[in-house]
Amino acid sequence: MKTPPRISDQEFQQRLARTQKLVRTAGLDAWIAHSNEADFANVRYLSDYWPIFESAGVLVPAEGDPILLIGPESETFAKSRSKIPRIRKLGAYREPAEPDYPSIAVHTFASVMREALGRPPRKIGLAGWAILPLPVYLGLQDAFPKAKIVKADDLIFRQRAVKSSAEIACLREAFRLSELATRKAIARMKPGMTELAIAGLAQGVIYANGAEYEGLPQYVLAGIASSHAIGRPGYRVIGKQDLVQLNLSARVHGYSASWGCPVCVGKVNKAVRALVEFGLRAHQFTETLMKPGTPASEVALRYAEFVNKEGFAEYMLYGPCHGIGMIEVERPWIETSSDYALAPNMTFQLDTFFYTPEKSALARENGRPFGLRWENGCRITRSGCELFGTRHRRLVKARG
Template sequence: MNTTTIPQSEFEERIKRFQANIRKENLDACLVHATESDMAHVRYLSEYWPTFETGAVFVPAEGEPVLLVGPESDLYASHRSFFKNIEKLIEYRESAEPDAPGMSFITYKDLIAKYVPQGIKKLGIVGWAITSLPVYMALKEQLPGVELVKADMTLWPLRFVKSDNELACMRKAFEISELAVEAILNEIKPGMTEFQVIGIAQREIYKHGGEYEGHSLYCFCGESTNNAISRPTHNKIVENEVIQLNIGARVSGYSSSVGLPFSIGPLPERKRRLVEFGLEAHKKTIELLRAGKPAGTVVNEYEAWVKEQGFGQYLLYGPCHSIGMMEVERPWMESTSEYLLEENMTFQVDTFFYDKDFGLRWENGAIVKEGGAELMSSKFMKYTEI
């Protein structure tokens, strides 16, 4: 069972490093946002994970941080987070927007007066893309003299390179994902629905200590495998067709994903060849990863190699995106990427090819090292017919 966690001391060190970045950017404070589905920034700082409602962490450049929750979450937050400062704001209620009669809330104006009595002039917003309109409108109305600044990059870089504790959580998450995939391969049968297959994975994730799925779990069969992003359906599993799995467990906030195509019985040669080439390309990407290498160079070398092999027409994107508290998070690895790969950055090697009537994805987690990459999952790095 999972006993892998992030210690409180590491959370406290994260806040200190974040505050140093806030001061470096000449901000007076940052307001960090999360939703139930994209909880990463707030959980990274506080261990709090909103349920139904949204949430935030208010971090002044100097002083103690404050966890901000909605009407129903104060007791839950006090049990989950180590923060001693927790405040309720109506802006973090759920999207049904209950009036919450009889409850009392503070405002952003009250928050500043209580925790930064000297006042603020520049407030950084972290989680810009998921900050809700009610929050934004309340900030504009209650803090009319305060400049709101997009400040995601005060926090994101702290998450790029993983600590030993983070890596331990991720390795455990991948271990559980492999157990779930193995159970599927042992139990899947023609006639099952995609939903029933995902049920096997969910059973195994919780059985082995995962706290939740790491992402929306994939099982597709047939034509729908050419969807780059999708969800399972009542579609039935059939023989001699590509079946795509992407299975991920979450451990102490950290996600994983193991992706592979397989079949029940042999595939037609055209489909089998693309599946097998996808695995070759997957391994090629892993060969290209090493600390000190420009990220954009990895992408350009990968894409050039795919085209040289004669498979460029099947390429949608690739080959990597970062993974950590979210299955897809910054930094993306794209042809325009200028950053250097650093030791203990973590990426999903994400190899997706598609044709008009099917597609495939090989996916595994990798830790960047000086001499190459350490795979967090390697058990299913082969094409399987069952």
């Protein structure tokens, strides 16, 4: 097995330096990025630390050295991973069971800010706003009642949106592993297997070939479960004429990929074929829109017009793309409300999802609701886009 690509120590230091400059430009005294085990990206982007059970933060002062903020149990683990040497334990980052830890000495927000700034902060920016635990927010308020606390996600999201060559290498490898797992799953899939059995095959493939983790729960969603936009595999048994939403994922040094397609098991009826083949055309059409300088809102508008013109608007839940990088679904989304243009080395997931609402014509014709997802990643180049996985070209069938 070859050594997977990695982000260098130098690149982590460059990220921290850029972030500190942005903190000063924003007029902040200090900025704290937050992460947890599920949404690990902000903290890992700056430190390579990935919390387990507990949450974590990175404190970047306007001047001076950054500090990794962790829970009481994680010190040895954090020291083994972190690119930030200064690490401090705080009770606010403890696990959700809220143990008291009477025998563990911890720091406070007042003590770490005094160490970082030498004085109380007047203005604090927070990133990871949507997942910030209440104990962290209230702890900052209690420690600094006169400070202004503001949402400051853009300081890191602007950086994460445009990828370096090392980040792109990690994504390419993650997509290679995801596609490898998907092709293995299709080759082994047959009626009588459970969704979880297929997911287990995928896990074996990605770990055996160098992945550090899956990028998301492996989507093996059969029959009526294929209509789920978000789901988990279960004990459902794959039937002789099921449509399976198959989207398998791998993560390489913090970068997550998902490559997949709808898989038809056995005979394909007219309703399923109509939506699957239209979904593929919509997916291929999206690829033609991904060019540098194109307003993201224009991509979304043209995609919606295409779907509407073809007569499938009632089956569209969202579309057509979202950002991909450390998290398989991350900013920026491509939506009609988007206010930015595509730029070289931005990376997106072409996420083409359609489903049949319960009383829709195709659901009635099929006898039950179903859905599908064609998915591949891409990098915006100077003239168009580079697909990370093999281009989808035709309806996919497994053994019936």
